[in-house]
Amino acid sequence: MHWVMTVNRWWLAHRTVQQLYAALRQLQTLLYGAAGLATVNLTIFAKHGFLNQIFSLSTTIPLLKLLAPFIAQLSFLLNLAVLLGFAGLFTARLVRPQFRVPACSSAIVALVLLRFTEPVMLDVDVLQLPRFLNLEGQVLPSFGGAIILGLITSWLFNRWGRYATALLLGEVGLVFGGTILWVLLVPDWSRGDLYGALWPILGRHAPLWIVVCVMVNCFLNLIGMTGTIGAGNYNGGSVAVHQNLSYALTTHHLTRVPWPINLHAIATTYANTGGPGMLLAAVLAVWLLTRHQAQSPARASKWPALFNVGAPLTLTLPIMLNPIMVVPFVTSSVVACLIPIGLTTVRWLPPSVYPVPATTPGFLRGFLATNGNLVALFVGCLTVVVAVAIYWPFVKLAVQQLEDKNEHDETMG
Amino acid sequence: MSMMKRWAKWTGSVAVVICLATFGAVWQKRQVKTLRHEVPSTIAPVFLVPGSSASQNRFDPLIRRLNRGRQPHSVLKVKVGKDDHLTYTGRIRKGDRHPFIVVAFSNNRDGYANIKQQARWFSIAFRALMKLYHFNHFSAVGHSNGGIVLTLFLERYLPAHVTAERLLTIASPYNLERRTAKKTQMLKDLIRERKQLPTTLKVYSIAGTQNYSGDGTVPFMSVDSGKYVFQNQVASYTEIVVTGVATNHHQLPQNRQIINLINQYVLHENISDTVKRQNKLLPRIK
Known part of the structure; x- marks a missing residue:
């Protein structure tokens, strides 16, 4: 196990990794809240939720059906807030203090475009958005994009922070264009299952x-x-x-x-x-x-x-x-x-x-x-x-x- | 206290898991049952029920002719004893989607009381076969009183999740052998319980007319009385009158026209292009 400890110590010594974990720690409470609400939504309020199905909750409690869309949207928004909050915090921790505001804005807007361009182009129904974006509590997969965007944004702003407006527009434009190209060139069937x-x-x-x-x-x-x-x-x-x-x-x-x-x-x-x-x-x-x-x-x-x-x-x-x-x-x-x-x-x-x-x-x-x-x-x-x-x-x-x-x-x- | 608390927590957790497993299992059993009923089975047998005094071999000539010139359908014969005992002859071939199942009765006598009993015996055989071959849809052909047995079965004993697709009755006397419009007790009962008939069922009632009044045994009027039972209740009710050679009551199951009708309406096989066009299964030639 010694080599595992050595590799791990070396890994944890990196500043970027420390900032990444620090950003996650800062979001801990919100993250627990989002996961808790997502669990309640997915098991009780969702039509095919495990507890909803085995106890026939939808039929026995009429209020549940009425509340379900609100809880689903609230859970979606909270999980989205965790994701965007993480992108902003991670970028802010890596970038110089004077460029924090434009860099955070750039990372958050780029992340929104990265995640939402595809459903908008494919005309996905609003109620299907959480599932489409995989934001039904399982926020883990979405963090890859947030980390990559945070790293790129902070690197760009640390290097050419003087041209903040141009960088912001450039990054947002590139992400937007790239996502559209991705949707057009990579067919739907080649992803998914x-x-x-x-x-x-x-x-x-x-x-x-x-x-x-x-x-x-x-x-x-x-x-x-x-x-x-x-x-x-x-x-x-x-x-x-x-x-x-x-x-x-x-x-x-x-x-x-x-x-x-x-x-x-x-x-x-x-x-x-x-x-x-x-x-x-x-x-x-x-x-x-x-x-x-x-x-x-x-x-x-x-x-x-x-x-x-x-x-x-x-x-x-x-x-x-x-x-x-x-x-x-x-x-x-x-x-x-x-x-x-x-x-x-x-x-x-x-x-x-x-x-x-x-x-x-x-x-x-x-x-x-x-x-x-x-x-x-x-x-x-x-x-x-x-x-x-x-x-x-x-x-x-x-x-x-x-x-x-x-x-x-x-x-x- | 701490120990007690820990034990209570563990016990609570185990209880939650057992509760989830139990309720989950009950729910899944229900789900699978529903799914099974919704998905049509690969096998959809054709039941053949002979009339009074006929044995399980009554349909042998008919089956031979139906199987001529193609991959033959397998035949299973079931005889229901007076003590509800089932005797099987023959077998259903693997991969045969429409096997013939002939159901005959030890007590094959005529009369309403016997027919009612035969309908109950048929339901016993039907349920046993359903358990054995896992089908949830079927069609049926009944000759003479066999048609009445099938009608009574559909009204009284058809399991809720089973779909009866097509029923073809050959010279079935819905008003017994009565030659007047006066309704017998059997017809009255059949009419009273007609609401139990499946609304998706397609019914074909064939009447043989050797002479102007009937096929020599069953009067045309009695066959025609079937309209009071089926019309405006099932998906469609069609009466077909067959005349010419082999239209005597006992010859009807071997009648070539009737064999063609069974092919066309029950088996949906060996249908000529002309008939397919008439039934809009093929586009018209311009």
């Missing part, structure tokens, strides 16, 4: 393909970019998912579905507990290690993570852009795929076929997607336990480093 679309071609090497997909997805998430497998993505367009479902519904059994091992049945069902990277396991590990502390980061993350809205912990521990967390983040997901792949191959575990809400607690996904199979419930719990074991030493190191740093800051202060 790429893995699902490729599945029929690569179905022969199913286990290998799933592991590769999951690793790519984890790396994308770690650097703050949107992956195509996520809690919000059910792989609805995947041919395998449709064929399996159709088979199960017409024959009433799961034993001989045409694609027993596919991305949805394995990765989305078993390797997405708490969000990408088995974040519920990370939350449990952090909680078990820091429960004696009053300000445990796991305290605010446990409910969002239970319903797969795992962003708060990823940003505040932090897991994102933290080399120490790359190994457990990726390994736990890969192991959580290999366990069900092995058991499905020997036919001990039926394939997950039936659709479940995106906010279904990860360890229950397999159980519900097999229509109540107890082996699937056991596998769901087993993957979480294994993932906690994988996270444990790394979280211990990360928590220790944070404590050391806090002590150091207090001494210096």
Whole structure:
């Protein structure tokens, strides 16, 4: 573990990284609030929310339906505020004091254009915006763009701050033009559900393909970019998912579905507990290690993570852009795929076929997607336990480093 | 106190998880059931019900002719005993989307009381077959009292999530053998319960006319009485009168015109281009 500590120390010594984490710490309260509201919205108020569905809340509480659009919009705005606030704070921390106002404005406006140009061009319905922008509590993927914009903006303003107006207009114009070109040149189908679309071609090497997909997805998430497998993505367009479902519904059994091992049945069902990277396991590990502390980061993350809205912990521990967390983040997901792949191959575990809400607690996904199979419930719990074991030493190191740093800051202060 | 608090927290957490799993499982069972009913099954059997005094082999000549010149449909014969016991003969071939299932009864006697009993027996066979072959839509052909058995089944015993697509009755005496307009108790009952018939059902009632009054056994007026049961209740009700050779009541299932009608309306197979154009399945030749 020594080399991990060395790499991590070297990483944390960078000024940009320190500023990034400092900006995240500043936003901590707002971030927890946004994640909490998003969890309530996605599980209770959303039509396909897990709690809404299993307790039939929409039909039993008429007020819920009435309030749902307001809560959804409020949650969207709060999550958007976190994102824009982060872009502004991060840029402000990197740029010279005299250029803070134009630099922050430039970064925020560019980020707004970066995120909103596409839905405006594609005429996306206002109510569909949160889902389209992936701003339904899962704010993590959006931070990649904010970080890149913050870095570019601060570099530009630190170098040519005298031409602030020109820089502002230039950056905004470039982002706007670039986004329009992106929308026009890169067709819709090539984004979205790429893995699902490729599945029929690569179905022969199913286990290998799933592991590769999951690793790519984890790396994308770690650097703050949107992956195509996520809690919000059910792989609805995947041919395998449709064929399996159709088979199960017409024959009433799961034993001989045409694609027993596919991305949805394995990765989305078993390797997405708490969000990408088995974040519920990370939350449990952090909680078990820091429960004696009053300000445990796991305290605010446990409910969002239970319903797969795992962003708060990823940003505040932090897991994102933290080399120490790359190994457990990726390994736990890969192991959580290999366990069900092995058991499905020997036919001990039926394939997950039936659709479940995106906010279904990860360890229950397999159980519900097999229509109540107890082996699937056991596998769901087993993957979480294994993932906690994988996270444990790394979280211990990360928590220790944070404590050391806090002590150091207090001494210096 | 702290220990107690910790235990209470753990117990609470476990209770929440069990509650979520239980309610989730109940909800998912309901969802899957609904989904199963919404998705049409790949298999849509054609039920054949013979009339009184006929055995499960009654439709053999008809099936032979229907299967001529193409990949034959498989045939399963089910005989329902007086004690509700089912005896199977034949099997359904894998991949056959429209297999024939002949349902006959040990008690195949005539009379309203027997017909009512036969409808109940048919429902027993239907439910057993549905469990075995997982179908949720079907069509049916009934000869003579077999048509009445099917009509009673549709009114009284059809499971809620099953879609009856087409019903073709051959010389079915809706008013028994009565040659007057006076309604029998059976017809009165059928009319009273007509609201239970599925509104999406397409019904074809074929009457044979060997002479001016009927097919030698069932009067045309009795077959015609079916309109009081089906008209303005089902999706469509069509009466077809077949005349000429082989229009005697017992010959009707082998009648070439009727075989063509079964092909055209029930199986949707072997339809000539002229008929397809008439039914707007093909564009007209300009």
